Amino acid sequence: MAAAPSSATASVPAYFLRRLTLTDFRCYPHLRLDADDRCVVLTGPNGAGKTNILEAISYLAPGRGLRRARFDDVVRRYSDRGWAVAATVDGTPGGGVEIGTGTMSPDPTATAPLERRQVRVDGETMRGPAALAESIAMAWITPQMDRLFQEDGASRRRFLDRLVYGVDPGHATRVSAYERAMRERARLLKSGQRSDQWVLALENTMAEYGVAIAAARRDAVARLSGVLDAAIGPFPAALVDVEGVVEAMLDGMAALDAEQQFRDALTASRGRDAETGGAAVGPHRSDLAVTHLDKGLPARQCSTGEQKALLISIVLADARVAALRTGAAPLLLLDEIVAHLDETRRVALLDQVLGMGVQAWLTGTDKDVFAPLGARALFLDVRDGAITGIQDD
Template sequence: MTTDPEDAQDASRRLAVRRLTLTDFRCYPFLRLEADPRPVVLTGANGAGKTNLLEALSFLTPGRGMRRATLSEVARREAQDGAPWAVAAVLDGPGGPVEIGTGREPGSERRTVRIGGSPAKARELDGIASALWLTPAMDRLFTEGAGGRRRFLDRLVFGQDHGHAAAAAAYEHAMRERTRLLKAGGGDAAWLTALEDAMARHGATMAAARNAAVARLDAACAEAVGPFPAARLALAGEVEGWTAEGGAAAAEDRLRAALFRARARDEAAGAATIGPHRTDLAVRHAGRDLPAGQCSTGEQKAVLVSIVLAQARVRTALSGLAPLLLLDEVAAHLDATRRAALYDVLSGLNAQSWMTGTDERTFESFGERAQYFRVESATVVKNDFLPTDEHR
């Protein structure tokens, strides 16, 4: 395969994983995988270990990874209790090659992070690599409860506003303490007021960040890419509405007052009945003017792909760093036309994408634009792809 010099220069600017090393992670005792900047296709039977590779990559960003697992849950089952695990990678990024790694300290639930061989904080990873992912569980995002959509929303917001995670964590902590205090009969009134003040401050900050992020994403989603439908996004939440009407300061005051009035109700309910923890993300298929949850399974998957691609564009515009795309069983529920269009888009991104599937034939339209690996029983072997007549 020949490479145009300009294409090679573009490739050198992409965010790409050039080497991935796993030690005692999920089903892998040890693995070292070498890759080039092209999209990576991982095929194999169910249970072979394909998704575990995507999850390992997701741990190279802040947070609990694409499965929201604890550190002990991702340790290899055959390893001793408390055994360490590690994920390391060599990345090609805008600043050149960099080594990053993360893992579990022996006998603890403490996560370690190293950047360029030196200890670092998990939040520092976001300045080097970011990732977006789609998993089969997310295929039900539009038809199941609001909790999943809210977690999806907040991951999108964090990708645009790094302070959002801290505000959300502070809000959740204050809310839990308030609920505990109310269940105990109210306790110290001054402490209860202080907790409600914290919920109001951090809740208004969360709402403002969500409003800004969804506005950007809605504008990006309105631009349909190829056969992927334009989507319209909106927030269904009182605090976000107050923030849009009068600003964050006014929303903070309204939430503080609402929490005070709701004390008796929340004590009876055993939970806070008002606040941004109850917000939902409303998504519509713009072309059909229907809620996404009322569309066909294939259309819902296409809308979800459209949102992820739009978020990739927004994040790149804001930070200058395109995110890795981790797409588990992405071809499921997509027809051949949309699969081919997706592969065209992924081939043109300034960041690597990693995809899994059980059938190599669903990736044929990638041709030589991608690299192919076969996963079998926690071993990974590179495949030589023979182009179809269409790509010869």
């Protein structure tokens, strides 16, 4: 193992999955996987079912999973019962929380899937997926995110919001409440009820949650900036900022004044919003701006490899910040990341992951590239939807 980078972090408490079960999820009729607080390395040929496991874990956080797939695609072909993912989360002082989600009814005699995905925490059905943020935090990097800095702002905004969930579990609830109010307002406006009290009430809700969302994002980028101002080995220093109309309001005024101003802007855009079916202003349009500090270049102008290194810088910085703020570092889901890094970066990444004591779930086709993890990772071979432990050679 190479020498740890000079700014390697001390080990911190970290969430880890002790047991994971998948039922009728993609290629898995039923899978049970027992882990401990070490990293988990999943290797095997293309199409073996590696990413499917990471995707299943990603549904244990709020949002639409790491592929943003439709549930029709996620449920195992030919299954008519829906899908389920469950895990025991450990690593926090309380420890041992059972969380589960899916469209499979808890009633074993049910013959049809549920219409929406349900979330259970310690056997209790929760109001929605936002509740998961109270029990676990995670961040992921997938090959699809190679285009994160080229795509439209929506992907970067979701990326930022996921980072916020880790330090501020209430953020997921606020985002879903805001989006619900926005959809309902758009529906009313489309039906011609422009001056209705209901529209005003929904604009109040949007203003209240919208300003809280903007404030939480500003806090998150401020905390991240404090950690990202220095490079860690080959992972560059970065400047992160959130760009948005409501976020900018908070530069120069108190939250209550920003709420008033945002509410007025919504009321003023009713005519336009009735036509577009959305809302012309609001934190649902904000963007995450990332700059490579040494180069002084926006991330979208950096090379593919530099962009990936920036992404890793942000995710590692977030894990450190989240650990300090909440007492537990997030789970990291790193799909095919190691194979795409040169040796220096690969060793540095594995070093960081080990140094932080996080449970990273790593996938790849070649197990040798994970050799630096040695006995500090659980090595599993994935083949045709079955998993077996790999013994040391």
